[in-house]
Amino acid sequence: MCPNLHFVVLATQFAWFNQVSCVAAFTSTATVNLPRQVCQQHQRRVDGNAHTLPAHKYKPCVRPKNAVLSSPKDDTERNDIESPIQVLIDTVTKNPSNSIxxxxxMAMCGASLGPFLDxxxxxxxxxxxxxxxxxPLLGSIGESQPLLTCVTTYWVPLLFGLAGFLIGWLYIWFDAVKLGRDAQLDAESDELNPSIPKVLVGISYFTFQYWLSGICYAHGLDRATILALMSILAAGGFIALDGTISGLITSLATAIGGPLIEIFLISILPVPWGYHYNDFGETGFFPLWIVPVYFLGGPANGNLARLFWNSLNENEFDGIAPNESSQKQVQCxxxxxxxxxxxxxxxxxxxxTYNRRVVCNACRGKGVVICRRCFNQYEDDPNDIESIRKLVDRLYETRVAELDETNIFQ
Known part of the structure; x- marks a missing residue:
């Protein structure tokens, strides 16, 4: 039995050591003294208080080809980056109905698929x-045995349901933390918005790995061979189906926490409810090749979680509706x-900076940020960094399109 159950505490510990701290996109329009070499053009703009953006002078910035992404060391560190725990609280409570x-x-999907994998x-x-x-899953022909039979036990659906719930929320949580800290990460990237075919391929691939591990064991392959084969499948599947920091943290937590849970269950469950591996393996409880099987459960559940989460919240990010706060005209x-x-x-x-041109983390290479002087006159949430980034992106794209139509750049 291999339910993808793991410790949230363990996953949190991984998150603290793996998350990369970057500058958030929501910056103040006040002048910031940065420890770097400032070019004369920039100094004139700041000294002359030329950071306003009149409509008739608005133009999109063009990122130089030789510009490189800046390092957090090049900029003053932000003190207003939310802690991972606060990000989780904000994500869950932002829309309680969607969270429920x-x-x-996620729980129903885990409970439905889990017994068949098991x-x-x-x-x-x-x-x-x-x-x-x-x-039996498929009926028999005549008096023969059923064509397909499911063998599990009563508490397996509950464990797999809990596993789906935990893995799903860990993915959404770590994605939100990463979006809040990495100015170069796009919330609309393919990695964070998997397609339905990609999700189905991930689940099918995970099911295939589960099946193949059982086949290899039944045909007498040695532990080392099965471990090598499962590890290759797990690594290849993660790279092809996920490849994100959030996925890596969650998958590692699953690969470590899952076997630890199994040791706990094997040790404490009484005889009527217990189970055991027929090969005690290298651990005295199970063979080590079970670890990469757990690992691949991360991408399979994670992409499904992203698909569900994006579908539930798509109305909030699909665009700027005419009646939304961004359409208000405030004199500023x-x-x-x-x-x-x-x-x-x-x-x-x-x-x-330091004799090289780099892309600004604060505005993500756009050259513009949200205006703070009139921000409070709108109904936007100042703590929702992701929504503010999307708002800036859409305002920027809309303005560029309008100017392009009027041939401002010709």
Missing amino acids: QFSLL SYHSLFGVLSYDTPLVF EECQGTRLVSCPNCDDGTYV
Whole structure:
């Protein structure tokens, strides 16, 4: 039995050591003294208080080809980056209804698929239950045995449901933390928005690995061979289906926490409810090749979680509706009603530091940031960094499109 159950505490510890701290996109329009070499053009813009962005002078910045992404060491560290725990609280409480629906969906998917995955190991002799639950999936022909049988036990759906719930929330949590700290990460990237075919391929691939591990054991392959094969499948699957820091942290937590849970269950469950592996393996409880099987459960569940989460929240990010706060016209001397001002930390999206030109983390290479002078007159949440980034992106793209139509750049 291999439920993808793991410790949230263990996953949190991984998150603290693996998350990369970057500058958030929501920056103040006030001048910031940065420990770097500032070019004369930038100094003139700041000294002359030329960081406003009148509508008739608005133009998109063009990132130089030789510009490189800046390092957090090049900029003053932000003190207002939310802690991972606060990010989790904000993510869950932002829309309680969506959070509840997401939790139920992940739990139901885990509880539905789990017994069938577990049955591969039961049927092929990898493990045995003290009180097995056996039921046919496909009927028999004549008086022969059923064509397909599921062998599991009563508490397996609950464990797999809990595993789906935990893995799903860990993915969403770590994605939110990463988005809040990495100015170069795009919330609309393919990695964070998997397609339905990609999700189905991931689940099918994980199911195949589960089945193959049982087949290999049933045919007498030695532990080292099965471990090598499962590890290759797990690594290849993660690279092809995920490849994100969030996925790596969650998958590692699953690969470590899952076997630890199994040791706990094997040790404490009484005889009517217990189970055991038929090969005690290198650990005295199970063979080590079970670890990469757990690992691949991360991408399979994680992409499904991202698909559910994005679908539930798509109405919040699909665009700027006419009745939303971003369509209000507030008279502001700073931004002239555009809600965008020139970034005070760079020269049109880049700046020179230590004799090299780098892309500004504050504005993500756009050269503009949200105007703080009139921000409170709108209904946007100042703590929702992701939404503010999306708002800036859409305002920027809309303004560029309008100017392009009027041939401003010709």
